[in-house]
Amino acid sequence: MSFALPVWLAVQEELLGNGGADFGAPSCFDEFDDEALFQVFNLSRPCISFILDAARIRMKTLALKNPTLSVDEMVMVALNYYAHGVSSPCVLQRVGQCQTDCLAIMSTVSGVIAGMSDQFISFPLTHEAKKKVAFKTEKLCRIPNVLGVLGAAHFKIRASPYETDTFRGFVNTLGYTSVVSQIICDSDGNILSVEKCCVGSTFEQELWESSFKGREMEEEIHGPFWVIAGKGYNLSKHVLTPVAEPANDSETSFNEAHTKIHDVMRTTLGSMKRRFRCLNQLGFAQENSLAKKSNIIKACSVLHNIAKKFSVPPPSDAGQIEPLHPGKQRAEPDINPEALKARQKLIVANFLKVSSTRNPPSKGIAEEVVSVAGVLSVSGSKEVVNVDP
Known part of the structure; x- marks a missing residue:
């Protein structure tokens, strides 16, 4: 809901x-x-x-x-x-x-x-509401304590290549000009939050760090919950990303569950773009027009939620919807040891499979060992994380 x-x-x-x-x-x-x-x-x-x-x-x-x-x-x-x-x-x-x-x-x-977004786009605020959203998500993918799926939604715009500085700012990771907004949806595809409207070249992590919802989550205002995010985001105590190089069946199983819930964002954006085809082309790129484009994106998000409330299916005859964008990461993303430990603890508690590693450890890199006591080290990282079962 x-x-x-x-x-x-x-x-x-x-x-x-x-x-x-x-x-x-x-x-x-x-x-x-x-x-x-x-x-x-x-x-x-x-x-x-x-x-x-x-x-x-x-x-x-x-x-x-x-x-x-x-x-x-x-x-x-x-x-x-x-x-x-x-x-x-x-x-x-x-x-x-x-x-x-x-x-x-x-x-x-x-x-x-x-302006109706304050009524029809609502992030779960009470503890009971958060538990309800997290329960439905866990039922879908087995990952507990998840409030939503985080994504950077790109919407095509037109930009003149003759205006070099402006044009470059709007070019995204897939090579076309766009604006990007930060969206969070729940496991049913209802939009819980929509913020920002930036040029397409903006880093996903930058969107998160400068957003109201990002600051609220990272400052613990919403408690010990996660949002699911792709590779363009940094793993943190409240942003749950996939394991970059899974070393065993447990991590692979976790990544599969992560993909399952993360795909909800792709489906949601696809549904929106089929119902509201204006989102497939938002007009010409102008820095001073971002507020107007933001209003269209928010308006369509409001109408998307209302349409879902009335169980109105999107049209089925629309064209191909582009995939979620590959994450645009900084050259050296921050590694948070506490976040690594929290993710491994989650994997042990929910996806543990006693098996050997898929590949022999490379020289100088710790191999993950799953023992009866549940002691793990993070593969591919110099950080060694001991997790109690």
Whole structure:
């Protein structure tokens, strides 16, 4: 669940209490039958009705630049643009606007829906909520005390190679220009946190260290829990990365479990990009436009969670989704001995298999030995870690 039931009920109460005459009133979406509605917006009617009622409340407080359109029509323009990356002829005809006007409208609505993230994107805060999320994750992959999956989500943009300095900053590890946001999701693919919008060349570790959620986790505000992360992140007491060179069956088994839960992020981003095709191309690269791109990413994250709440499947006819990016690591990543010890302790407690090492130890490198007492040394590292069973 992307947000707790009390939060959901509170939003429903706000809609019922403040929606006024607009709540449940006929809207321009009623002109579409259910099949056409999904083709144009990639969302179901109940889902759109909920989004519309929530947006009405917030947009009533704005001084709208284009009063010729109703709130319903502005939301229609935005949802259609999110779904296809351009405005459909049927929507342009309905609202009587051109593509340029629709982009401005979409920008306004994106800011409004992004502002709804405080209600619809929620990291587990209470101990009970954290235990519930961790239990579901452990049930999936056998790794305990995990609150979510951490990932750097890249979204393509256009950049001119003639603007050399700007262009280079946006080129990511796969060689194309993008912006990148930090996303955390749970084992069901609900988005728990979305932060930052940086140029595509930004290090994943840099995103984490400068993020609110990263500082909260590393400062122990969320307790002794992990987030699962790929090779672009440094192993820490709260960021759990795979073993770089597994030396035995236990480490291999752990890496397989890590891959299983880490793949949830790839699936989640794939689902988002199928439902909201605007994320496959966010326009032109400009440093001063990152805030607008961030609003679109956050808005689509909010709508993703709402769509999951209404069990709306993503379209199945979309194109190929690129894989998660290979981690962009610094030349000499920090090695935290305490984090190494904590990860080995987790492996011993949950993935221990009494077996010989896969390869004979190289000269000068400690071989991992699994004994009845559970004493291990970290393969491929000068750090020797003794772990009590």
